Amino acid sequence: MKIVFLDAATMGDVSFEPIARLGDFNIYDNSTPEQARERVRDVDVLIINKILVDKELIDSAPGLKLICISATGVNNIDVEYAASKAIPVRNVAGYSTDSVVQSTYMHILSLVGGAQYFDHSVKSGDYSRSGMFTDPNWNWMELAGKTIGIIGLGNIGRKVASIAEAFGMKVCYFSTSGTGHCKDYPCLSLGQLLSESDIVSIHAPLNERTAGLIGAEELSMMKPTALLVNMGRGAIVDEKALAEAVDNGVIAGAGLDVFVTEPLPLDHPYLHMKHPERMSLAPHVAWASVEARTRLVSMIADNIARGW
Secondary structure, eight states: OEEEETTGGGGTTOOOHHHHTTSEEEEOSOOOHHHHHHHTTTOSEEEESSOOBOHHHHHTOTTOOEEEESSSOOTTBOHHHHHHTTOOEEOOOSTTHHHHHHHHHHHHHHHHHTHHHHHHHHHTSHHHHHOSSSOOSSOOOOSTTOEEEEEOOSHHHHHHHHHHHHTTOEEEEEOTTSOOOOOSSOBOOHHHHHHHOSEEEEOOOOSTTTTTOBOHHHHHTSOTTOEEEEOSOGGGBOHHHHHHHHHTTSSSEEEESOOSSSSOOTTOGGGSOSOGGGEEEOSSOTTOOHHHHHHHHHHHHHHHHTOO
């Protein structure tokens, strides 16, 4: 069995041994469309992360029997055309829940606790020169008693909610599907959630219901002291509107792991803020703890071992 991974560099230095045991395994850090078509000509199993798997690529692999994606979403695969060729497409789900939840609170705690400010205060020497044992110039806040509004209460959203409760927070959510399936927390309209929450945390997929869900109008509904965290997909939020809202004090700040265009273009508004200290940014790594990537490889291997 011939197996190829076309963009394995996205996985970092994780071991691929569970997959390598299954057959003749070839790894490429990345592949252009032309390289991808050449590299799949005699493969049985194709593994990709963000490579576009369209009709042309599928037709370039006459012996292709299985497509595996090292992710949960399959929006970069022409699933219908693969099905017409009787080629199963298998994703992985649940491998990164703990990783994403932890990253969510990394952003939240950094923002509410003034981590960037206090770190700079000490390392810059400002604290040493101040003559005081403390620095009272940043009003950081406690999470206890605050409200977190979660957009998308799936497995990740539920775990974010449970940890919020441990901090003493109140939890509410907005159902992007329109079905309030969870009875543990109040299901609010989007407007009500935005206006009542101190932190709004997005954990929804990108689809026709969530694309552009948060724009300038929605941001204006939020408290000026509120924070927005997006761990779903970049296009759920109007990025230009968010940059302006944060810079102008419409909301207090934002924590982001995902962007419409990845990597982030150098001319992006997020990189040219008047108040960059109000933003906590990460390069789409919430899914990628070493444990999550290890689980991911194991789950891909299981998907291949199931056959077709």
